């Protein structure tokens with residue numbers, strides 16, 4: 001199969017810089033997901049790899065060969081778009097066979113390939129039907145089948161499940177993952193759905209405003225965000241991000257959450273990272289809702305909060321808690337916490353919190369980079 005290298009890629013559309021100095025190396029057989037909000041440059045990067053767009057600067061290498069000047073057809077890449085364009089007048093069989101017929105593969109070989117792929121995708125029972133009588137999920141699998149039958153070096157999938165319903169999305173997701181393992185092809189999958197990204201990827205490339213923010217395993221991107229954007233983008237509900245200052249209390253260095261009375265003690269290790277970070281620009285504390293425990297009694301807990309909103313989600317309740325009020329704007333300083341549904345509280349109740357110290361993240365508020 002193939003590895004892909006993007007070196008210092010820049011792509012402009014007039015004044016818009018869609019891709020900015022993008023560097024990424026994708027290993028052979030790897031499943032990489034491009035994840036980011038709408039307009040961040042995911043599709044453009046994918047189209048650059050496919051050869052449907054050409055970079056203004058930088059180099060694209062596939063298996064060590066520079067492909068900048070190659071047409072899409074010469075790159076041996078299969079591209080599945082968000083809106084699967086099946087030929088309506090052809091049967092499912094002929095839609096899947098189309099790329100093989102185009103390069104004049106033997107009829108018996110085509111037959112073997114189409115049936116094999118249809119079986120893997122579980123569409124072997126609809127081979128004689130026309131696309132108009134297929135369900136959305138079946139159409140999607142036909143589009144995937146047409147890409148798979150070519151056995152290309154690389155698969156590029158641009159939101160291939162965007163128009164499937166929720167259940168079909170989950171089923172198709174599992175199918176794509178299984179298929180990718182079975183075929184072992186290098187795959188790049190574009191989505192703005194972080195759950196899809198977490199469940200599919202070997203590595204996730206988080207992109208924002210044309211810039212690659214972080215590339216890492218789902219575990220690393222979720223648990224070790226390198227900057228404020230990644231921290232705030234990954235996770236549902238999102239990580240709590242609270243302005244903070246470093247101060248001392250009774251001879252100890254503590255993190256004071258701005259506009260609140262909350263002071264958090266820091267471990268030796270956390271303090272030493274702080275000392276190394278000489279640019280004291282102000283800080284942002286990051287803590288995920290699942291890393292805060294709540295109790296109705298203080299019982300040693302020092303953080304007091306008032307219940308502002310309760311969102312029951314069935315298996316979990318999301319509590320919006322008020323820690324204080326912004327001195328200038330009078331806006332409440334809110335914190336979201338995941339609580340078990342048996343933890344019964346009402347609006348305006350006072351509860352007590354504990355932050356898991358080893359799950360706290362600290363960011364420099366100016367550079368937005370993680371300190372720890």
Ligand code: ATP
Pocket residue numbers: 013016017018036037038039040041042043044045192
């Ligand atoms: P989405 O998730 O909405 O598909 P995306 O992350 O895939 O978004 P791109 O489609 O790559 O984002 O677009 C990146 C930026 O480049 C956007 O600002 C978009 O408007 C701009 N852009 C993309 N293609 C063109 C084009 N052909 N002409 C002008 N601007 C373009």
